[in-house]
Amino acid sequence: MNRHLLSSSDLTRDDVRMLLATAAEMHEVQRRDVKKLPTLRGRTVINLFFEDSTRTRSSFEIAGKWMSADTINITGKGSSASKGESLRDTVRTIDAMAVDALVIRHMASGAAHQVSQWVDASVVNAGDGTHEHPTQALLDAYTMEQRIGSLDGARVAIVGDLTHSRVFRSNAITLRTLGAQVTLVAPPTLMPSGIGEWARADGLELTDDLDSVLASGPDAVMMLRVQRERMSGGFFPTAREYTIGFGLTRDRLWALTAANPNAVICHPGPMNRGLEISADAADAAQSLVLDQVSAGVAIRMAVLYHLLAGEGAAA
């Protein structure tokens, strides 16, 4: 592994396999009464969150604490630009306190890449704008494999607002790295620009016909959050039209189950129940939504472990 985790494309297939294996060990630790490991004792992990986040920040914090690292959260709403300080000055100030890892969430794409060039600490991208969210893709892969087995050759559909989704970008990379077949489903306005060339280069399939995809019986369907404010941006006309075209409704849940009884449903959260996913689908037995959250801690433990502690037995 590299010194930083900035993009899912930083990870080879072996890297991903190693991280998922370590996460499985860490997941065992979570089931113990005493969850504390001494692994990162004396190490300092800063969670630097420029954007609101509940699950990602708390999961990194718990991951660090269970491995005995000193974890500190720094949150700041609004870009540092609005405060007059450059991002470089902000992160170099923090880096000067001799931290070992900087977990960064920022509303601007590329922020983690830029920060990694300015600091000595290892940088973990915990979501940068509409670019990537590599630990989310790892935990999604982990959760799916726990339920459906190896993703090599598995068929995964990613449905929804692809344009604005960092979860999609990281998942498309990691799923391909693991050998999955990936189909992207979205209205044309929510497909990222240049997706045609991109899909050809990376071997992704594109469609705007969700029903056909579900009828083909995919192994997993990943529903992405659709922000209601996208309507004012003219990306789609109404919530009703979106749901009818691209929502995982109860009828579609049945169609999916009929085509593949073992298919699973993922959603990175927070969910807009009734918009992109019906309550029936969100709470169905096939839904992995809470498993994803649980796996999030194990994955982040694995990432911090491999970035900071190196090789060898983790737990």
Add this chain to the structure above:
Amino acid sequence: MSDVLLTGPTWYAANGTAQRGDVLLRQGVVASLGSVDAPKDVERLDADGLVLLPGFVDLHTHLREPGREDTETIASGSRAAAVGGYTAVLAMANTDPVTDTAEAAERVLDLGRAAGLVDVVPVGAVTKGLDGGELAELGLMHRSRAGVTVFSDDGRCVADGRVMRRALEYVRAFDGVVSQHSQDPELADASACCHEGELSGRLGLPGWPPVAEASIIARDAMLAEHTGSRVHVAHVSTAEGLDVVRWAKARGVRMTAEVTPHHLALGTELLTGYDPTFKVNPPLRPDEDRRALVDGLLEGTIDAVATDHAPHARHDKEHAFVDAAFGMLGLETAFSVVHDLLVADGRLGWADLSRVMSVNPARIAGLARHGREVAEGAPASLVLVDPTARVTVDRATSQSLSHNTPWHGHTLSGAVHTTILRGTVTARGGKPTAC
């Protein structure tokens, strides 16, 4: 202003014919050329192996004074211009306060004269405060000592068709020209910072689609045709925009266009690492656009090379990519970039280089004393360039107060040797002369 004898340079007639000999500069004009009967005590400048060209004219420079003197002043920008071979630069209006009155324009003119290295020609704002609403005092700026002829809200597009129409109608009376920053703000808003395509999709950066440029150029072409006025397209960056310019010119519309050295030579793939050094507006484009722009320049659809020299403090560039300032330096490297890209391999001849870097820009801006063929009686505002020299760009040594050059560490063929403004040497060997 002492007399100077340039010994042994080569110069070119407009038809491309080369001549070689000595050139005597006296009283600020080219006194004689060829075999010159010079006084014995005249100052001699060895120009053997050098090419003598009319001084460069930049239609598009940001000098940041007044307002951001920490990033560039008229004096420091003048030094950068002189070192870059320029004898005249048009200073854009987006300063703080904006150049939207006669007094503000005269102030820029006077500060340029005080610096004394290059003719600093103020560009006037089209609208008050660049807000796109009410017309600035276009006529008063023109009638001022600054004689403003070029108007631009550069940095922002005059998006309102009614305002653009009125501005064009108004400046026609004195043969003024509106230089338009062609960017439909609805199709490419202020956050747009990456060419819209596969790369912007992958990087998750707000896309800047070519249609946002081409549609404004098309509208402006129709308005210029309707009003009979001159319109100039600043920094054309796309093949689509260029096609519209070509169409407009064929139709007889009084439209001219410029391209920057960076849009000719640098590609959108440089954004892959999110380095804001390469963040510029309009954004760097893919190779297809670059090739089209080169063709457009060679065929004459694009009239001029203009730098869009845009100094920025380091801390204004060291934000997250979408928050960082737009723009890059250009004055000191423009000649070397164009030479390295197009002259060195013979695609652009020396007379054509003068056409796009001196003659056409001077004509567009109405500067009669610049961009004149090297000939007896012409103003001695000239540049000597060394086509065999190689320069390695080092941002630490820039004359500009800022260091945001995209060329840091690059080695380019062709260097400006000496710049002369009305018979006085203003820069030599990469250093401005005190005056």
